[in-house]
Amino acid sequence: MSKLHYPDLQVCVLAAGKGKRMCSNLPKVLHKVLGRAMIDHVLHTVEALRPKSIALVTGHASEMVREHVGQPANLDWVIQDKQLGTGHAVQQCERVIRDVRDVLIVCGDTPLLTVDTLAHLVDEHRRAGTDVTVLTAKPVNPFGYGRIVRDESGNVTSIVEQKDATDEQRLIGEVSSGIYCVRHEVLFDLLHLIENRNAQEEYYLPDIVPLALKAGQSVAAVAMNDSDEMVGVNDRVDLAHVEGLMQKHIIQDWQRRGVTIEKPDTVRIEAGVKIGIDTVIQAGCYLIGTTNVGDECRVGPNAVLVNAWLDDRVNVYAFSHIHGASVGSDTLVGPYARLRPGAQLDEEVHIGNFVEVKKSVVGRGSKINHLSYIGDAVIGSSCNIGAGTITCNYDGANKFVTEIGDNVFVGSDTQLVAPVKVGSDSTIGAGSTITRNVTEGGLTLSERNAERYISGWKRPQKDNG
CATH class of the missing domain: 3.90.550.10 (Spore Coat Polysaccharide Biosynthesis Protein SpsA; Chain A)
Known part of the structure; x- marks a missing residue:
């Protein structure tokens, strides 16, 4: 006060x-x-x-x-x-x-x-x-x-x-x-x-x-x-002039508060935005509305954040668009990613290039790294969603939810036709079209409309040696 x-x-x-x-x-x-x-x-x-x-x-x-x-x-x-x-x-x-x-x-x-x-x-x-x-x-x-x-x-x-x-x-x-x-x-x-x-x-x-x-x-x-x-405003020339003056003051104020702003003449930061210390805003970024950026984040270049919430140490790569979404700490977004309203990312999530997430929850440590659409979904922790995966959430009239448990591996080019549930620790083979619930554990494959389940199948493990 x-x-x-x-x-x-x-x-x-x-x-x-x-x-x-x-x-x-x-x-x-x-x-x-x-x-x-x-x-x-x-x-x-x-x-x-x-x-x-x-x-x-x-x-x-x-x-x-x-x-x-x-x-x-x-x-x-x-x-x-x-x-x-x-x-x-x-x-x-x-x-x-x-x-x-x-x-x-x-x-x-x-x-x-x-x-x-x-x-x-x-x-x-x-x-x-x-x-x-x-x-x-x-x-x-x-x-x-x-x-x-x-x-x-x-x-x-x-x-x-x-x-x-x-x-x-x-x-x-x-x-x-x-x-x-x-x-x-x-x-x-x-x-x-x-x-x-x-x-x-x-x-x-x-x-x-x-x-x-x-x-x-x-x-x-x-x-x-x-x-x-x-300075008052009488026409749109005045409006642009006043906005330029205010933008200069706002940017300098954030710089004095511990925010690095690269090429500030290319950046737009609106009056309702909040930014934490040691954050870097790169060239061409737009921070719009009530956007809140935490400490030690990196945004840009040419990223657009509209009414977005970023916790600490979030890295938003080039040309990504985050609108009405929240992003947990230590998360990576982009480049060229789009988070639409209602997207909620937990901590240590990876959202890669050309991935769109809408009205979905993505659990801690999960990765959606390439060319995917995730809409109206709840994804657990430590999941890997392969390239080209789509949640088919819309039948032309209604939206349906896809639920994915923890530690799930979804192979590339998979279609999850909602409403559908995928059990924890399960694996879905590449190119599958999933129309029925997937049992926990094991491997699920589909060829055209057929699905078969292989009990006890073990996923290959990375050699960390």
Whole structure:
């Protein structure tokens, strides 16, 4: 749990914009950045402040946003029926904000924001005792942002939006992030005074700055350390840019935590992924969703892991795909292997090239090394499944289970027609088609549809000398 706690702080998240430039049926804040919707990134950040509550302002396709977010206990929904500007959006929160000291206002399309930056803003606002504090930055390219106008003494006098700025004002390098911390006692009085005399005929939140100064209230600016945090998303070019920035930060964070990432510019690691120490992620790998990789693993190159679970010391060879599957420690997978949802591999399992496993349990130490399909099966420990083996699990309408005991040897090019059970310590000869249960021990052969059982047959043993 976060050590931060602001029980007298209300957070207001602005997420009502249409996002026309996204050219999408999806609300802008629901577009994903490294596997999470933008609004999820922002809510996760502000929740770490542990404020009294969060007011989420929605407008365009509010039902979709609400369905996605759900109903956290500390979240109030606010509807902005008409998108009349950021000042108007915050004004709609008046009915839900009460009994707090300050209101923190953030944008729902700024997924790079960090909790440390927001905490610094709130702390500085309170330390200075100001009425209005704006979070500012000095980006390399200030285009599109409201400029911070100061007087000769360096005091903030106004914030001028890009579209309303003069040529001289557009040369100013310090810009507003659109994030404010405002004393609750003055916020809504200021908002009710805002007018829409501007090029967009909207009620701009930054207009509270000159209004506060006119009323004799104090205004301050707090600079963020990294201007990337304030980068917003207006179109898909911005979306790709923000995702690139976040990916760089995530990769560097994992590197500092003890993960080796080869050719990091070719790797994708989404925000919900966890990786253990001394693990190596090779070039071209994709780690997606809620993937968890243990300690001392090796993944890649060009492997794809989606909502996968890898215990410690797992080696995933090149071009393998693991989706919704769990892999036990000291297991080898690939190259060119595919583990589909529901696959569960125990410890020390070998899954080789061009092997597909779906909704099956593979016991400890078992090997499926070549060119096989295992679906809807339960395989015991210390089994060897020969090349080309198939569990025939589907009759066109229903799925059936194949059960294989411990220490079973299945010869190459065998078809196991489910439902069928193979007893422990048994051996199935190459090229067999198994349609009936196999007795424990001995050798089972089939020629076309015939099966015969040889009692007492002993499997050849390796010469370990």
